[in-house]
Amino acid sequence: MLDNLIQRIRAAHAEGSPLVIQGGGSKTFYGNADEGEVLSTRALAGVVDYQAKELVLTARAGIPLAEIEALLAEQHQMLAFEPPHFGGPATLGGCIAAGLSGPRRPYAGSARDFVLGVRMIDGTGQPLRFGGQVIKNVAGYDVSRLMVGALGTLGLITEVSLKVLPKPAAETTLQFELGEAAAILKMNQWAGQPLPLSATSWHTGLLTVRLSGAASAVHAAQAKLGGEALNDAAAFWQRLRDQTTPFFDPRPPTSNQGLWRLAVKPTAPPLNLGDAQWIEWGGAVRWLASDLPAAALREAAQAAGGHATLFRGNAPADGAFTPLAPALATLHRNLKQRFDPRGIFNHGRLYPEF
Missing domain, CATH: 3.30.465.10 (Uridine Diphospho-n-acetylenolpyruvylglucosamine Reductase; domain 3)
Structure with a gap:
């Protein structure tokens, strides 16, 4: 072959x-x-x-x-x-x-x-x-x-x-009802502590956090953080990993709305670009379903210390990825x-x- x-x-x-x-x-x-x-x-x-x-x-x-x-x-x-x-x-x-x-x-x-x-x-x-x-x-x-x-x-x-x-010896997932700004703050505070974090997600007022590691460390972290344990957590994280929830569904070819992935500083405050969003990676990734112009989204991402990529949808004239600076090009x-x-x-x- x-x-x-x-x-x-x-x-x-x-x-x-x-x-x-x-x-x-x-x-x-x-x-x-x-x-x-x-x-x-x-x-x-x-x-x-x-x-x-x-x-x-x-x-x-x-x-x-x-x-x-x-x-x-x-x-x-x-x-x-x-x-x-x-x-x-x-x-x-x-x-x-x-x-x-x-x-x-x-x-x-x-x-x-x-x-x-x-x-x-x-x-x-x-x-x-x-x-x-x-x-x-x-x-x-x-x-x-x-x-x-x-x-x-x-x-x-x-x-x-x-x-x-x-694979980690123990794993549990906790959920908290929090607004966007409070969730971003919590994710960053917890990232600076000796906690066995292995995944974070925020969507529609619900912060979801996965803990992985030694059983003693996971149990201690769970007792410290509180929250509600999520049943069938493995399925939740797999759906997020594979983008099989309705939020990530492909847009029809005639739609002006695209699914954008904004990679920014984890500490960046809410970007206020619309309500249809999903936050991952401790605040460093902001998924956004939006029909805003590509230039506006890229400008917002740059101001937040990052860049914007069209993940699904009709690509703008300059492409799905942020155009390169001359030296990088x-x-x-x-x-x-x-x-x-x-x-x-x-x-x-x-x-x-x-």
Whole structure:
């Protein structure tokens, strides 16, 4: 299968024909529209190596995330960054290419933090390998982590090595009735205390907090914080991770409303951009269902110390992601030229110009 992919990429490079890299197709909505012949990674299946005692797993890009999670669960381990599936057949390669993380991200780390190494094929059809299978394996710039969040614009990921973590011994979820400003204040106050936080969420006047860790630490934190214990908490966090609640439902193509993801300083006060919002990551992510102009939302996010991304909906003329500053645009363009000189991979998916 790998040889077939290499040959197809080399032919596309020679002809300048665009290719759309795709695994399970669970994240086709994310980013800008691209066009070209689909290059599927689904045949790149299977686990290459799993050293449970060393907390390291290596698998091919087309393996379903659900298969990896089931394997890890047998050893009471997990992907600590909680990658979203979005209700579809998400694959490991797509997970890493998108670079998205779930509710545990601010407390455990992002997808990029757990990548140890990758194998990939660049835009000329050359197989490359970066990093390895141990935690301390890189001197200088870690190119393997560069692939995280590149949305396939730099190359086709064929294999990934990840650090995994043990599942917590105990876990409980608490809920509190609080307004937006009070909830943001609480999330930030608790983040500065020795509490075993592993997820936070606020929506429609309800603050939800997950505690994970040693049983004694979780019980002590629960006694300190109070609140009401949430039944079936695992289902709540999975729905939030995969955005399967009505708040995140796709908007019709004719709608001017989009689902925006504003990444801001956790301490930023309420942004007052509308009532339809969901707050995660201790206040650092503000989901907003809005028909406000992209420029207004990006200006508000910048004023709050961050940036705004159109997550679902019709992308504005300058793209789903905040346009890059000139120096950063030059850096991205140079990287694209180095890894994919003829621009055949997922053209325009990340930024319209490359």
